[in-house]
Amino acid sequence: MENFDLKKQTPNLIVMALLVTLPLWINYVSYTQLGTQVVVMGLAAMALNFLLGYTGVLSFGHAAYFGLGAYGAAMTIRYIEPSTGLGVIVGTLAGMLAAMLIGPMIVRLRGVYFAMVTIAFGQVFYFIAFRWNTVTGGDDGLTGWKRMPLDFGFAKLDIQRDPTTFYYFVLVIFVIAVAIMGLLLRSPFGRTLIAIRENERRTRFMGINVNLHIWMSWVISCTFMALAGSMSALLNNFVDPRAFFWRQSGVFVIMCVMGGMRSFWGPMMGAAIYVWLQDYLSSATPNWQSFVGLVFVVVVLFFPRGVMGIIRRKATE
Amino acid sequence: MSFLSIENVSKHFGSLIAVDGVSMNVERGELRAVIGPNGAGKTTFFNLITGMLSLTKGRVTLDGQDLAGIDPSKRVSLGMARTFQITEIFPDLTVRENIRIPVEIQAGLRMSPRMPKAMEAPIRQRIEQLLEEGGLTKIAGRLAGELSHGDQRATEIMMSLALKPRLLLLDEPTAGMGDDETYAVARLIRRIHQEEKMTIVLIEHDMRVVFNLADRITVLAEGRPLAEGTPQEITQNATVQAAYLGGEA
Ligand SMILES: Nc1ncnc2c1ncn2[C@@H]1O[C@H](COP(=O)(O)OP(=O)(O)OP(=O)(O)O)[C@@H](O)[C@H]1O
Ligand SMILES: [Mg+2]
Numbered sequence: 064m065e066n067f068d069l070k071k072q073t074p075n076l077i078v079m080a081l082l083v084t085l086p087l088w089i090n091y092v093s094y095t096q097l098g099t100q101v102v103v104m105g106l107a108a109m110a111l112n113f114l115l116g117y118t119g120v121l122s123f124g125h126a127a128y129f130g131l132g133a134y135g136a137a138m139t140i141r142y143i144e145p146s147t148g149l150g151v152i153v154g155t156l157a158g159m160l161a162a163m164l165i166g167p168m169i170v171r172l173r174g175v176y177f178a179m180v181t182i183a184f185g186q187v188f189y190f191i192a193f194r195w196n197t198v199t200g201g202d203d204g205l206t207g208w209k210r211m212p213l214d215f216g217f218a219k220l221d222i223q224r225d226p227t228t229f230y231y232f233v234l235v236i237f238v239i240a241v242a243i244m245g246l247l248l249r250s251p252f253g254r255t256l257i258a259i260r261e262n263e264r265r266t267r268f269m270g271i272n273v274n275l276h277i278w279m280s281w282v283i284s285c286t287f288m289a290l291a292g293s294m295s296a297l298l299n300n301f302v303d304p305r306a307f308f309w310r311q312s313g314v315f316v317i318m319c320v321m322g323g324m325r326s327f328w329g330p331m332m333g334a335a336i337y338v339w340l341q342d343y344l345s346s347a348t349p350n351w352q353s354f355v356g357l358v359f360v361v362v363v364l365f366f367p368r369g370v371m372g373i374i375r376r377k378a379t380e
Numbered sequence: 381m382s383f384l385s386i387e388n389v390s391k392h393f394g395s396l397i398a399v400d401g402v403s404m405n406v407e408r409g410e411l412r413a414v415i416g417p418n419g420a421g422k423t424t425f426f427n428l429i430t431g432m433l434s435l436t437k438g439r440v441t442l443d444g445q446d447l448a449g450i451d452p453s454k455r456v457s458l459g460m461a462r463t464f465q466i467t468e469i470f471p472d473l474t475v476r477e478n479i480r481i482p483v484e485i486q487a488g489l490r491m492s493p494r495m496p497k498a499m500e501a502p503i504r505q506r507i508e509q510l511l512e513e514g515g516l517t518k519i520a521g522r523l524a525g526e527l528s529h530g531d532q533r534a535t536e537i538m539m540s541l542a543l544k545p546r547l548l549l550l551d552e553p554t555a556g557m558g559d560d561e562t563y564a565v566a567r568l569i570r571r572i573h574q575e576e577k578m579t580i581v582l583i584e585h586d587m588r589v590v591f592n593l594a595d596r597i598t599v600l601a602e603g604r605p606l607a608e609g610t611p612q613e614i615t616q617n618a619t620v621q622a623a624y625l626g627g628e629a
Contacts, residue, residue, distance in 0.1 A: 251489035258481045261470035268430070268468070269482050269543060270456030271490060279491075325472075 078328055082234055086227045095226040096298070097342055099233050101335045103294045106237050108318035108330030110287030113244055115316070116324035117253065118280040119260030121174070123312050124181030127188045128158040128285040130307035132292025134192060134199065137302045141208035147222065148213065151236075151293045158289020159282060161188075166278040182309050189307035204303030222297075233294050240287050245327065247283070256280050317355075321362050323369025332370050381444055383408040383579055384547055389428050389438030391421075398424040400603040401437075406547075411573045411580045413590045416600035417624055422583045423465055425600065426549055429581075430462050431455050442547065459546030463536045463553060465583075471525025475516050475535055478524050479507050482542035506542075513571075514538035515564060530561035537565070541572065548572070550582045554589055562586060569593055591615070599624060 085098045111125050135154030140146065143153075169180050192199045199205055213220040213232070222229040247253045258266040259273055267273050296302045305311060314337065322333025340358065344351035366373050382405035391399040399421040406412045414422050427433040429440055431452040440447045442458055450458070470478050483506050484490070487499060495503075511517045514534045519527060524535055537553060553569065554562040566589045572578050573593070584590050590597060591611045599606040599620050607613075607620045614620055 247493055250494050251484040251492045254477070254481050254484065255490050257473070258470060261472055262468055264464075265468040265470065265539070266481075267453050268432075268456060268462055269485050269539070270453050271485065272451075272453055276490075 074328055078331065079238075082237075086230055093339070093342065095230055097338065099226070099230045099298050100342075101338045102230070102233050102237050103291055103298055104318065104334040104338050105331035106240055106294065107288055107291035108315055108322070108334045109241060109244060109327075110284050110291055111315045112319045112324055112330040113248070113287065114280050114284035115319055116326075116330070117248055117260060118256045118277060119263075120277055120280070121178045121316070122181045122281075122284075123178040123309065123316065124183070124185030125285065125288050125315050126307050126309065126311035127181075127185035128162060128288040129292035129295070129311065129315075130185075130188055130192065130302075130304075131158040131161055132289030132294075133296035133302040133306045134205070134292075135289070136293035136296045137205045137208060138198070140211065141205060145208075145211050147211045147297060150210075150297070151290070154293030154296070155286060155290045158292065159286040162282045162285030162289075166281050170274045170277045170281065182312065185307060185309055185312055189304055189309075192304040192307055199304070202304065204301055206301060209300050210297040229298070233298070236290065236294060240290055244283075244287065248327070252279075317359050319369075321359055321369055323371030325368055326371035326375065329369050329371035336370065381441070382406055383410075383443055384429070384581070385439075385441045386429065387439045387441075389425070389440065390436045391424050391428055391433060392436045397603050399428060399600075402600065402603075402605050404598050404605075404608070406579060406581060408579055409573075409577045411569075411582065411593055411595050413594035413597045414581060414583045414600060415585070415587075415590055415597060415624070416606070419602075420600040421603040422600055423551055424603075426462065426551055426581075426583065430460060430549060456543065456545075460549070461540040461543045461545035461547070462549040463533070463540055463551055465551040465555065467529075467532045467536050469524045469532055469536050469539065471523065473524060474521055475524050475527070475531075476507060476511065476520040478535055478539055479510050479516075479520075479542055482539050483507050483510070486543050510538045510542055513541075514568065530557045530565075533557065534561075534565065534568075537568065546579060548578055548580045550580065550584075552583050552585060554584065554586050562589065566593060 082102065086095055089095055089098045107129055111122065114120050114122055132154040135157035136150035139150040139153040143149070165184055169177060172180055193202060195201070210223055212223045220228055220232065222232045255266070255271055255276055258269070258271070259276060263273055292306065295306070318333035318337050319330045320333070321336060322331065323329030337355065340355050341351060344354050348354070362369060384406040386402065386404040388401050388403050389399060390397065390401055402425060414425065416422055424433065428435055431447065431450060442460065445458065447455060470481070483503055487503060489495070489499070511520050514537065516531070516534060516538060519531060524532060527535065533553060537550065540548060550569070554565050557565065569580065569582070570593055573580055582593070594611055596608065596610055597614045598608045599614065601623050606623060607617050609617065
């Protein structure tokens with residue numbers, strides 16, 4: 064391990080301190096489930112940003128993998144075995160497998176073409192979930208199941224009824240996933256991805272098989288996306304086809320851009336702002352999406368590096 | 381057979397013939413300059429060698445191996461590195477990171493999810509050595525995109541050298557540089573040629589650099605080979621004088 068560098072670790076420590084203590088203070092501003100929602104969406108946004116911010120590839124169809132994770136978990140618990148752990152594993156693997164298979168068909172594309180084809184694949188899953196009512200519940204979503212308490216043999220955790228216990232369960236998953244992504248991005252492999260983002264031609268002329276590396280980044284990103292999706296299903300005890308819809312993909316992109324794609328925690332910040340705004344505004348006005356859109360436009364116009372970009376600049380001043 | 385052997389290559393862009401039946405043989409350890417007026421097809425010729433463009437006609441072999449159908453990235457693994465006429469670097473990364481990436485790639489770590497402990501020190505050493513040789517140590521912590529043109533080009537050259545190529549192709553390395561920078565780059569090229577015995581092909585407009593460094597010179601004009609020879613032969617060549625050097629000499 065490299066030596067512990069306090070200055071570099073400060074952002075990580077702040078985020079961790081806030082998240083670990085969240086159940087203690089959240090009730091003054093909101094409620095625990097909303098905190099859980101922030102962590103789940105934060106994981107999703109950070110998963111997308113692995114590809115978007117650190118490989119420089121824009122996917123507009125990541126909801127597909129979020130949805131696969133969600134349906135994978137829900138259907139496993141509903142039809143196969145009432146086990147939360149198995150549900151999460153099946154959901155995540157389903158997303159990973161789909162990404163591995165779809166990847167080779169899209170990694171040759173760049174820019175807008177890549178984005179459009181990812182949307183198209185996403186919509187395919189949406190229509191399957193929508194049409195195949197007998198299994199997926201169709202438009203009404205899949206009900207009749209619940210996340211199950213965790214049983215480790217030596218100990219039981221009631222994540223089913225106690226929201227705080229469930230919050231910490233999600234947080235542990237989040238920390239593991241984010242740590243893996245963080246370590247990968249600081250490795251030689253991660254630097255190769257960043258090189259592709261910075262200058263694809265230069266990277267290719269350093270001997271890198273760019274398409275292969277984009278495929279790997281894509282699979283990693285989609286896998287963590289599916290993990291987030293399975294968490295989301297558990298949080299709501301419910302899934303519906305909108306999890307797959309392209310608009311949901313757009314929401315993940317908005318979170319990344321709003322928070323700051325060039326910052327590791329930026330997408331988490333974006334997710335927190337989005338989830339909170341949605342919760343706050345949707346009870347005040349049915350037009351809440353216009354307001355969120357307005358905030359988004361303001362951030363993009365005036366703070367191209369997102370909210371984290373502002374914080375960083377203030378911190379260095 | 382020569383180390384780099386180019387036989388009768390052509391490149392057509394629609395009706396435009398950018399490179400028209402050019403042959404060139406470069407021996408191991410040779411420093412070859414390719415000169416010619418603007419639009420002569422020099423960069424296109426490089427793009428054919430590195431595989432960035434496909435050949436319309438002809439054959440390119442490196443160390444006896446036919447490169448037909450081999451992707452540019454694989455040609456790099458065969459020992460071919462290049463710089464571009466318009467600098468290609470990683471603008472939002474520091475100079476040190478710009479160098480680190482090719483050093484790690486060269487060390488075989490391109491897919492490594494963690495840095496092997498035993499390699500940390502040698503890699504750091506190699507990065508610092510390259511920074512030093514390129515005169516980049518003082519600016520190593522700055523973002524490459526914010527550097528002067530000359531420093532960016534020096535960074536790109538060192539990034540290529542980090543790959544430890546057997547054949548280095550430089551497209552106008554001193555273009556847009558002041559005299560001091562030109563001198564520094566020329567000295568660097570001479571050093572890697574003489575001390576490391578690297579085979580180098582160099583496109584260059586600055587005739588002082590060309591006549592000082594090159595073992596042999598190939599002259600292109602309108603896509604066709606006009607002449608080839610030692611610097612002395614080229615200066616005495618009447619056709620070259622008339623077509624190209626006349627104005628400057
Ligand atoms: N991708 C391309 N498509 C069409 N035409 C091209 C392409 N690349 C180069 N050309 C044309 O081919 C000719 C040779 O261009 P090239 O860039 O190889 O010349 P050059 O000798 O490198 O010139 P310079 O000294 O200005 O760099 C020019 O007429 C150019 O416009
Ligand atoms: Mg050129």
